[in-house]
Amino acid sequence: EAEVAQSPRYKITEKSQAVAFWCDPISGHATLYWYRQILGQGPELLVQFQDESVVDDSQLPKDRFSAERLKGVDSTLKIQPAELGDSAMYLCASSNRDRGSYEQYFGPGTRLTVT
């Protein structure tokens, strides 16, 4: 069964350090999403890609967060410098939106702890 892959699964970092997360969507899915989920809340969209283009990054804190999907397949989300408030679950999802399916499938997530 096709799955979204993410790494690492867990990351502990000190504040002011840089951290990066990687995501490989389901093969053939052109739309890729990065979400942040704080405990007790629903996922909040950080950035949405259609192929290699960013189509929504309105909620991405651009002073410290960056995201790229250079070849339109896998993607990297970076935080530099990390702050204590960045501790959360970072989720990657993909969908076949360009074929009319809005169903999103999530990877296992990366649990980030900033100390």
Added chain:
Amino acid sequence: QKEVEQNSGPLSVPEGAIASLNCTYSDRGSQSFFWYRQYSGKSPELIMSIYSNGDKEDGRFTAQLNKASQYVSLLIRDSQPSDSATYLCAVTNTGGFKTIFGAGTRLFVKA
């Protein structure tokens, strides 16, 4: 007013009962509606999608949509302890460009 609202719970039901989870949304032009199940410490898992008014059944799960009332619900029949999780309602906005998630309802099924 939040864009997608759910009762945070916890909703507690005995094993074998019907669990009813509810969700309201604010964007009248929304077209696509989803229910995700999320176990503690895990990522969301898609369990149901519904696009038109009425009921959609899949095994023990039934999704119900009423666009006039801007209301979508999920019924879980013959609830099992393994159904204990947080259930997230997700709604796409007008045009289907963006998906908004509710904060989720915690369900606890007592054995």
